[in-house]
Amino acid sequence: MFGTSGIRGLYGSELDEKLALLVSNIFADNVVAVGRDIRKTGKPIAHAIFAGITSAGMDGIDIGIAPTPTVAFATKIRRIKGIMITASHNPPQYNGLKFFKDGIEIGRNAEREIEERYRRCETRLADWNKIGRLIKDDSFIAKHKDSVKSLVNIQKNKRVRVVIDSNGAGVVITPQLFREFGCDVISINDSIEGFSRPSEPNAKNLEGLSKKVIESGADFGIAHDGDADRCVIIDEHGEIVPFDVQLSIMIEHELERTRNKRIVSTIESSLIVREAVEKSGGELIVTPVGSSYVGEALERYNAIFGGEPCGEYIYQNGVHVPDGVLSAAKFLEIYLEKGRFSELKKKYKTYPIYRDKFHAQDRNGAIKRIKAQLRTEGRINEEDGVRVDEDDGWFLIRPSGTEPLIRLTMEYKDKDKLERKRAELVELIKKNL
Incomplete structure (x- = not known):
């Protein structure tokens, strides 16, 4: 049911109002703030969620259309729970639910408890005179x-x-x-x-x-x-700042401001991200891919910053979920202090990198078959899929936590080596889908 970031699926077949009502009822042992993105299916799902919350005897706070970090912020300042209705970057036919408590996504144990109670249809129904209230409150945005x-x-x-x-x-x-x-x-x-x-x-x-x-x-x-x-x-030339460079810029910016040198990133971290941490005297803590893992590690190790090479950044002094709004403000701060991004990104030596994705209905089965047939002399890490580090580069093959996909990320210092490995790995992946 749960992936790398909450529950996500195709509306109507993998996620619907019945599921939303039941899981929100199970989740609601406290006041729950609810926000949504602009997907058309967000409104009917919200109605189901508020029915689940209030029928459990808890108040539901309707924030309306709001960013995910705003919902997390509401749970932090009010010490309550939260649900965000979103499928994040997925296409509009998808929707999903993210769950928060006290400013961070709930952990894997809490997710497993919800799954188990959902399978047992273990819901709560308050007495008629103890039904919760629906409260509209968009003040959390300001x-x-x-x-x-x-x-x-x-x-x-x-x-x-x-x-x-x-x-x-x-x-x-x-x-x-x-x-x-x-x-x-x-x-x-x-x-x-x-x-x-x-x-x-x-x-x-x-x-x-x-x-x-x-x-x-x-x-x-x-x-x-x-x-x-x-x-x-x-940047001002209309060019996207590469995600790994963008993350490296933010890492160095945060490390300049504190004696706390702990940085969290994922197993997908590139060579330049690792070099940026080392150059600034930092310590890199590596997690599986997924913002919940990054947020948990940031709290566990009291890190100053955590980020993934997709534009998701978590700050110690903010909410402990990715906050694109705070990140945007931080990049304005960087621009005013250090100048144009077209010049700033030149400071970072990038290496040839390749990313691809492959449709796999049974993504976990595909990963097992790929692991069994993979032949390498590199250092293997199987914490999230399989990452192999070699002297001159690395590659990562992992199942997506949100879509029926196998993702391949690879980076080598030599472009010809990258192309040879790419052909080899793409063939391996395709024959095991």
Whole structure:
């Protein structure tokens, strides 16, 4: 039922109102704040969730359309629980549920308990006179915005022009936040009636943003995914800052400000991310892929920052889930301190990297077959799929936690070596799907 980030699936077949009602009822042993992104299926799912919460005798707080980190923020300041209705970067036919408590995603044990009680249909029904209330409260959006402003130092001595491509729940907070920072904001894809482009903020899907940055003479562009837990930067030339470079820039920025040198990233971390940590005197703590693992490790090891090479960043002083809104503000802070991203990214030596994905209905079975047939003399890590580190590079083959996919990530210092390994690994994966 649960993947790397909550429950996610195709609406109607893998996730529907019945499931939403039952799991929310099981989850509701406290007040529950609920937000949603702009997917059309969010409204009926929200109705089911509030029925589940209130029938358990608990109050449900309706935040409305809001970013995932805003819902997590509500649970942190009120010491309550939260549910975010979103499938994040997945296509619009998907939807999902993320679960929070006290500012962080619930852990694997709590997820397993929900799954077990769901299978047993173990729900709660309060007496007629103890039914919970439905309370509308969108004030958490402004409170989250104020919290973000308190965590950055924005010098208003330069007028910065920024194009913001919210394309989802981020539209209710990020454009206004940047206006309050004194920026000249150009907002695109800012409807709340559905996505204007595919939700995943990659180079292909951000071509419109890149074009707008160039046409408007903007200093940089910002893109979110559907629930604004990701932040992607476009430089003034309309070029996306590579995810590994973007993460490295943020790691060095955070390490400059503290004596706490612990950084969390995932098994998917590239060579330049590891080099950025080492260059700044940091200690890298590695987890499986997934924001819940990163958030848990950040709290367990008291790390200053945690991030993944997809634009998801978690800060010690913020909520302990990826916060694309705070990340956007941090990148503005970096721009004002260090200048244009086109110049800043030149400081980072990148190596040839390749990412691909393959449809696999039985992704876990496919991974088992791939592991059995893999032949390598490199160092093997099987904590999340299989990662192999060699002297001049590495590769990772893992099952997606949110879609029926096998993902391949690989990086080598030599391009010819990368191509040879790519052909070998793609053949191995395809014959075992």
